[in-house]
Amino acid sequence: MLKKLFTFNGGVKPDYHKGESNHLPIAEAPLPAELVIPLHQSIGGVPHPLVHAGDAVKKGQLIGGPDGNVSSAVHASTSGLVKAVEMRLMPHTSGLSAPCVVIDPDGRDEWIEHAPVPWRSMSPGEIRDALRDAGVVGLGGAVFPSHLKVNPGKAGHLDTLVINGAECEPFITCDDMQMRERPEGIVKGAAILRDLTQAKQVLIGIEDNKPEAVAAMQAAVERLKTERIEVVAVPTRYPAGGAKQLIRVLTGIEVPHGKRSTDYGLQCFNTGTAYAVWEALELGRPLISRIVTVAGNVATARNFEVRFGTPMQDVIALCQPRPDSDRVIMGGPMMGYRMPAATVPVVKATNCILVGSKALFPPPPPEMPCIRCGECAKACPVDLQPFEMYWFSKAKIFGKAQEYSLFDCIECGCCAYVCPSRIPLVDYYRYAKSEIWARENEKTAADTARSRYEFRLAREEREKTEKAARLAAKAAETKAKLAAQAAANSDSGNSEKVGAGETAAANPQALIAAALARAQEQKAAAHPENTEQLSPETQTEIVEIEARRAKLREFAKAAQPHEDQ
């Protein structure tokens, strides 16, 4: 039966280069000399380190505890000794460092004790915690914590769960190879996700340029006899692997701006994520490695199962990079990020290590003025007006750029790909987005500061009035007391009573005298501290001291008249 498919607007058909890396089976990357595992590998809070330098860790041991719910755990990817917890260069365009756990592998690669999670008898909340603690995040590249997406939505069930095996970016074949070699794990993971989200049907979308993967997945679904799971080949067009694009192709539903896909009974997971969910729940294995494509300017492009924390250069070296290689890109040529060095570690977001050279990716020709041809708008898969966003981003009029839905842009690069003036449009969007984020943060900080300052002023004012009220009340009380005293003193002469009270109130001398008397009273009432519950020894000691003191006092009394003489 052929399923009716839909389409999205725009998109491009770049050179796919997929055949270079998908003819060899997945190989395991060897243990490196040193693993550098960044603590922050997912969207959300930075996990806090749970190990110190000198600790021995085992493979799969938790080394970074999730910080709150929007965060995901990080695990040691082999056994060994923790060398340090320190700042290391991150796989990020900025070239900045962040806290990492550096592990010296012992070569034994020894697993920590682990057991399957009895997820069928657990509540949804417990399953979500288990996924969070297993460090399962979206492996399509966005690394959003998966436990937050395992949610049947407001309706209590989903209509369609989409498993994304489209893998539309050129050069990348990690999902393709995983689907060919490990289809059962993916299908089982999809079935778990289906049960967790109460989805009525599961559609596994695979681009039709991967017929082997489609066949393998279909065979696995038939072999496992899983219900309500269907493998669908979708037309090959970049970016069919975008979550919203694939949802639209498979279901015809376009999730509008500002809405979540769950509002429409839809959710989307990557095939690699489904496999990781299966591993985490059925095998009890946390996420410690992933499949990475190494391609580009190398002699033998191939896929590797790489432990997180392995330096990229170690994996690249396995593929014999050509001598003219001059850059390393994480991700594909359309959406990838240039790495500051080849020494940065492989992380959960690393689906592809693309080795570049001037010959493979020639430097962009000079940027020409925008001629308003509208090609970018035709190519945009999100139906935006890239040229408008470009003008406003370039002119730094960020409010207007936002009005043109800058934040709906998925940075797929189609607009820049088709631009006849060769304008690096995505660079402008990234610049504008990060500026807007920074301003937003500054604004929130200023608003907090303002409200805290205003609260402080109000508090100071309140304290002042409270103090004044307290003093006034005390003064009134003293006045009344004195008046009463005066009245008591002049009990005999009624005629004097009123007069005495008045003079006492008016006379500060009398007030001072009264205060002194009160102080004396308090002093007399005060008794030594820590005298309750004494041990007999202390008691005898005190008695002895008191006796000595009494003696001394007598001495002093005896000596005084003597001195006087």
Place this chain on the structure above:
Amino acid sequence: MIEAVFVMALGAVVLGAALGYASIKFKVEGDPLVEKIDAILPQTQCGQCGYPGCKPYAQAIAAGSAEINCCPPGGEEGIRKLADLLGREFKELSAEHGVEKAKSVAFIDENLCIGCTLCIQACPVDAIVGAAKQMHTIVATQCTGCELCLPPCPVDCIFMVPVAETVETWKWTYPIFEVKRAA
């Protein structure tokens, strides 16, 4: 003739009533201009402008008694925004009020702090935690970097630490391309 006068008078009464109602119903509390200016100011409450806080400075600008270039933390961008809002001419930051610095937060050297609470009293946003004879510490996320805690400290144990750029706060740079002469 009399009808015309009557109609005009009736019109005046009706419109007057409508305007009177509207002025009560849609009354704007406070000075919206002050609010707008205050929203542009950085809310460090540092007093470098010579006023006791951002709000008083905003009021002074709105009243026309203060220049728009007296706020060093707001920097050049702040002055440009104020100039845009008020239709005034852009001016360089006035040097007597200070210079624009990178954002920094206060840091208390806890080995030196004697717990005198003087900095707590000076902090305009209650970002210092501590008590008498107890060590004080700065809540870095709330600190505006106003430096008002520096002068009262009797043992000089407070330093300003510039906020370092992290992977999370890093910004993409404006795309600039080398201009080359065509061969």
